[in-house]
Amino acid sequence: MDAPVSVTLVDEPDAKPVELNIKQEAVFTTAVGHSSKRTLASWHVTTPQEIVEHMLVLVKDVPSLRTPSERETEAKPNL
Numbered sequence: 001m002d003a004p005v006s007v008t009l010v011d012e013p014d015a016k017p018v019e020l021n022i023k024q025e026a027v028f029t030t031a032v033g034h035s036s037k038r039t040l041a042s043w044h045v046t047t048p049q050e051i052v053e054h055m056l057v058l059v060k061d062v063p064s065l066r067t068p069s070e071r072e073t074e075a076k077p078n079l
Contacts, residue, residue, distance in 0.1 A: 030043040032045055032048055034046070
């Protein structure tokens with residue numbers, strides 16, 4: 001997938017192309033702020049908190065990965 005336009009608008013003329021290893025349908029370009037703001041984003045929210053809330057909805061059914069210390073704690077019997 002080609003990098004988003006924002007990635008290509010860097011100040012370094014010698015910057016190398018960026019190749020993303022992600023599927024197009026997994027990218028949600030989002031503008032935060034007033035709805036009259038000019039943007040190339042596909043989605044719009046008014047506050048950063050809305051981004052967090054929507055991401056939590058997307059991952060609510062995804063089991064979290066446990067850290068090694070959490071797995072260790074679960075393996076030890078409570079005495």
